[in-house]
Amino acid sequence: MKSYDSIQHVKGESKFVDDILTPEGTLYGYVFYSTSAHGKIKKIDFSDALNILGVRAVILASDIPGENQIGNVILDEELFASKEVHYVGQPVALVIAETKIQAHKGAKAIKLEIDERQPIFDPREAFEKGNLIVPPRIFSLGDVDGTWKDCDYIIEGRTESGSQEHLYLETQGCFAYPVEGGSVKIVSSTQGPTTVQKIASRVLNIPMNKIEVDVPRLGGGFGGKEDQATPWAVMTALAAIKLNKPVKLILPRQEDMRVTGKRHPYSSDFKIGLNKEGKILAYEVVYYQNAGAAADLSTAILERTLFHAANSYYIPNVKATAYSCKTNLPPFTAFRGFGGPQAMFVIESAIHKAAGVIGVEPYFIQKKNLLKEDDEFPYGQRAENCHALKSYDDAEARYDLGNIRKEIDEFNSRNILVKKGFALMPICFGISFTSTFMNQASALVHVYVDGSVGIGTAAVEMGQGVNAKITSAASCVFSINPDRIKIQSTNTSRVANTSPTAASKGADLNGFATIDACNLILERLKKVAADELSVTDVGTISIQDEFVCIDNEPTKLSWNKLIQLAYFKRVSLSAQAHHSTPGIFFDREKSKGKAFAYHVYGTAIVEATVDCLRGTYEIDSVKVVHDLGKSLHPVTDRGQTEGGIVQGIGWMTLEEIIYDLKGKLITDALSTYKVPDIYFAPKEIQIHFLEDEPNPYGPFQSKAIGEPPFMYGIGAYFAIINAMKTFCPEKTIKYNAPITNEKVLMWLHSND
Numbered sequence: 001m002k003s004y005d006s007i008q009h010v011k012g013e014s015k016f017v018d019d020i021l022t023p024e025g026t027l028y029g030y031v032f033y034s035t036s037a038h039g040k041i042k043k044i045d046f047s048d049a050l051n052i053l054g055v056r057a058v059i060l061a062s063d064i065p066g067e068n069q070i071g072n073v074i075l076d077e078e079l080f081a082s083k084e085v086h087y088v089g090q091p092v093a094l095v096i097a098e099t100k101i102q103a104h105k106g107a108k109a110i111k112l113e114i115d116e117r118q119p120i121f122d123p124r125e126a127f128e129k130g131n132l133i134v135p136p137r138i139f140s141l142g143d144v145d146g147t148w149k150d151c152d153y154i155i156e157g158r159t160e161s162g163s164q165e166h167l168y169l170e171t172q173g174c175f176a177y178p179v180e181g182g183s184v185k186i187v188s189s190t191q192g193p194t195t196v197q198k199i200a201s202r203v204l205n206i207p208m209n210k211i212e213v214d215v216p217r218l219g220g221g222f223g224g225k226e227d228q229a230t231p232w233a234v235m236t237a238l239a240a241i242k243l244n245k246p247v248k249l250i251l252p253r254q255e256d257m258r259v260t261g262k263r264h265p266y267s268s269d270f271k272i273g274l275n276k277e278g279k280i281l282a283y284e285v286v287y288y289q290n291a292g293a294a295a296d297l298s299t300a301i302l303e304r305t306l307f308h309a310a311n312s313y314y315i316p317n318v319k320a321t322a323y324s325c326k327t328n329l330p331p332f333t334a335f336r337g338f339g340g341p342q343a344m345f346v347i348e349s350a351i352h353k354a355a356g357v358i359g360v361e362p363y364f365i366q367k368k369n370l371l372k373e374d375d376e377f378p379y380g381q382r383a384e385n386c387h388a389l390k391s392y393d394d395a396e397a398r399y400d401l402g403n404i405r406k407e408i409d410e411f412n413s414r415n416i417l418v419k420k421g422f423a424l425m426p427i428c429f430g431i432s433f434t435s436t437f438m439n440q441a442s443a444l445v446h447v448y449v450d451g452s453v454g455i456g457t458a459a460v461e462m463g464q465g466v467n468a469k470i471t472s473a474a475s476c477v478f479s480i481n482p483d484r485i486k487i488q489s490t491n492t493s494r495v496a497n498t499s500p501t502a503a504s505k506g507a508d509l510n511g512f513a514t515i516d517a518c519n520l521i522l523e524r525l526k527k528v529a530a531d532e533l534s535v536t537d538v539g540t541i542s543i544q545d546e547f548v549c550i551d552n553e554p555t556k557l558s559w560n561k562l563i564q565l566a567y568f569k570r571v572s573l574s575a576q577a578h579h580s581t582p583g584i585f586f587d588r589e590k591s592k593g594k595a596f597a598y599h600v601y602g603t604a605i606v607e608a609t610v611d612c613l614r615g616t617y618e619i620d621s622v623k624v625v626h627d628l629g630k631s632l633h634p635v636t637d638r639g640q641t642e643g644g645i646v647q648g649i650g651w652m653t654l655e656e657i658i659y660d661l662k663g664k665l666i667t668d669a670l671s672t673y674k675v676p677d678i679y680f681a682p683k684e685i686q687i688h689f690l691e692d693e694p695n696p697y698g699p700f701q702s703k704a705i706g707e708p709p710f711m712y713g714i715g716a717y718f719a720i721i722n723a724m725k726t727f728c729p730e731k732t733i734k735y736n737a738p739i740t741n742e743k744v745l746m747w748l749h750s751n752d
């Protein structure tokens with residue numbers, strides 16, 4: 001099957017929010033933001049703004065009919081700052097005008113006086129001052145304190161991992177218009193249509209059934225639109241209702257980069273204890289998560305960090321403590337991996353440092369400690385269908401690790417200024433929303449009288465190919481050509497109470513719901529066919545390749561004829577189904593449970609070359625063995641794996657978010673914020689999917705793919721530092737990511 005929307009995308013025909021044809025009279029919004037990181041609002045003067053030609057209104061906190069509150073998990077975030085500002089870029093007002101330019105001019109004319117307060121940007125400083133979003137969380141297994149005495153080696157250290165800009169191609173945006181009877185329709189670029197609907201209801205003070213949220217597709221989300229599409233949608237809807245006009249608000253790129261939340265930076269301390277054989281006996285870790293100025297999804301992300309503290313290793317004694325620290329930066333948010341990558345970077349750093357102390361290769365320790373079937377995770381779940389070792393061994397053999405090593409050693413002995421390094425990166429990622437209740441979805445399937453099929457689900461298509469997968473699943477159930485199937489926009493009037501499309505669960509949850517709904521219709525159709533063909537045992541009827549079969553023998557009754565027949569017999573051609581993941585639970589008090597339906601495993605071998613004179617580097621290759629189950633859509637799964645790897649490498653290498661001393665983002669354009677491009681992407685990416693490993697917990701035995709491959713990118717960091725280490729073996733590594741070219745150069749040539 002081809003990729004679902006690719007032809008449309010390539011021709012530029014796909015309609016994103018900003019492409020929707022707007023009716024005459026549509027007004028445009030521009031947000032006025034705080035330029036101060038912390039302070040009390042003394043005065044806001046927008047009289048000049050109102051005098052600008054075309055400006056229709058300036059909307060403030062005081063214009064909100066409901067609550068000025070957009071917090072989703074914790075109620076700690078205002079839509080418009082009313083008394084205090086907490087970060088540079090916090091929305092204070094929305095200017096509405098006849099054109100975008102007029103709205104922008106209006107915003108520039110607003111004067112805000114702030115009584116400045118001391119801001120905090122560093123999570124450890126916030127922690128020391130007691131500024132925590134929630135009380136500390138701890139996951140523990142065994143007895144760490146009692147185990148140190150049994151360790152032959154104890155290694156301590158500190159790591160830093162940086163933020164990351166989502167850089168979705170389509171910036172945040174929304175189009176909203178009033179509908180009769182006080183209702184409103186919101187077309188939003190959101191991963192969470194119900195979140196938008198729920199928060200809009202709270203802010204606008206109208207019930208959810210009067211708010212229809214429609215999401216045609218996203219030009220990328222990557223987690224950045226799980227919760228942070230909401231403010232823009234709610235503001236737009238507020239303006240539409242207040243002015244009784246259609247309103248559009250699209251964030252310009254630079255503004256989007258400046259004001260929206262990104263991946264959480266973490267500062268962490270670790271202590272790892274091993275025996276002589278290289279077995280990890282104990283691991284203690286403390287995470288200081290920089291949450292930014294409001295909770296947003298930080299607590300859930302913090303929890304996923306704890307879940308992934310030990311990556312794919314079995315460690316009998318673990319104590320992981322996590323602090324979500326409140327600072328004066330834009331609230332950090334979901335980003336592919338959702339706190340998992342941050343945890344994995346720490347354990348991999350700990351192993352790397354330990355290997356250096358013991359005098360072995362890191363992969364010696366990695367391999368020795370990989371999870372085996374039935375091993376216990378620090379949260380009590382046991383490894384099932386565990387492919388940690390299988391993928392590791394397969395990667396080692398398939399890509400001939402011995403030879404990779406040999407060639408790198410030879411290269412390094414021949415070259416003085418250019419050095420190569422490699423690293424192995426095993427991953428283990430838990431699949432399910434860690435908030436159990438979110439693991440649900442629904443589908444609404446209509447077969448139309450012409451034999452075409454329309455499917456609505458809770459899944460949002462953001463380029464990850466969920467529509468292709470759902471199409472694939474439905475076409476399998478009905479055994480019809482996928483071209484007959486159209487996935488409708490994600491719409492809260494078609495499918496209610498949706499979870500955001502996130503946690504890599506989109507295809508699993510919505511795929512299962514779709515399969516169930518299709519099966520309901522299929523059973524009815526089979527009865528109609530049996531009737532028509534005078535067959536008494538419905539069990540002998542099937543549909544295969546668009547024809548009704550009896551005992552697998554095709555009849556002349558085609559899909560089209562069958563559908564018409566069913567319609568004339570007044571049989572319903574529509575069905576709705578709801579799916580919830582069975583068997584999962586998590587006790588937050590004890591921090592134990594079966595939090596995940598299953599885990600995804602894999603191993604990457606990453607090779608890099610460092611120019612030790614200039615500090616530049618290249619990623620030569622990424623060779624992966626990945627555990628995928630049975631693919632619902634192989635092209636998509638390959639694309640997700642490649643894309644995830646490159647995005648992960650970007651986070652670890654080039655992508656550096658820098659704020660100035662006043663909390664203003666400096667890296668707010670692609671001239672200062674570098675992301676991997678086609679030249680920087682690995683010269684070679686080889687992906688082998690483990691075959692014959694069906695997954696009973698996924699639709700048609702498939703496995704989630706969206707996030708896990710991101711974490712292979714962490715291997716790039718270690719490949720680079722291993723190459724650097726060859727150049728100056730005496731120096732100590734700082735475990736500070738991203739390892740930008742500047743940092744490489746400084747490390748190689750400075751004296752500290």
Ligand code: MTE
Nearest residue numbers: 220221222336463464502503504505506706
């Ligand atoms: N791929 C593309 N092209 N665009 C995206 O925005 N988001 C990622 C991943 N892959 C994303 C993507 C993230 S963060 C998640 S959680 C999953 O896709 C969500 O989709 P899924 O659940 O259908 O895999």
Ligand code: HPA
Nearest residue numbers: 300338433434435502503
């Ligand atoms: N992943 C992604 N998004 C989420 C999760 C999760 O585990 N929990 C709540 N939102």
Ligand code: MOS
Nearest residue numbers: 223335336502503
């Ligand atoms: Mo993905 S970070 O769960 O949207």
